[in-house]
Amino acid sequence: MQKELKKVLKTVFESHFYDDMMGFRSNRGCHIALRKLNVMIEKNATNYILDVDVKGGFGHIDHEWAIKFNGAKIKDSNILWLVRKMLKAGSIEGL
Template sequence: MLQSIYEQDFMDSFFGFRENRSCHDDLKILNVYLSQKNINYGVDADIKGFFDNVDHK
């Protein structure tokens, strides 16, 4: 149900947990960006465990 509400707001470059998209699709697009554009830096973030460590007060 939430997918039908928010899918229209997602950018085409968002691949995580979306129907008919995979991490392999994301890597294909990333390869195109890296080979065709002048990229100065890249950022990779993993928020696993983030909310376990946030001060909830």
């Protein structure tokens, strides 16, 4: 169920992302991100680099905000119902 919901959300939102956004997207990972960062530093004048680790960020997303955000692009109430259920379900690590 989660994989199918991911496919729907990816279809809706993927076109809104910049190519340089790497996190949790198909065919993008930390190695590609590091290569892009290296090119940016070498080819452009760089005054600063900001490194941020948003630990637990997804665990603190306001569920009502997430539903409103998704509802701006997704009009199918069944999909929004699934998103709400997935937000409440949590996850099990190590399986």
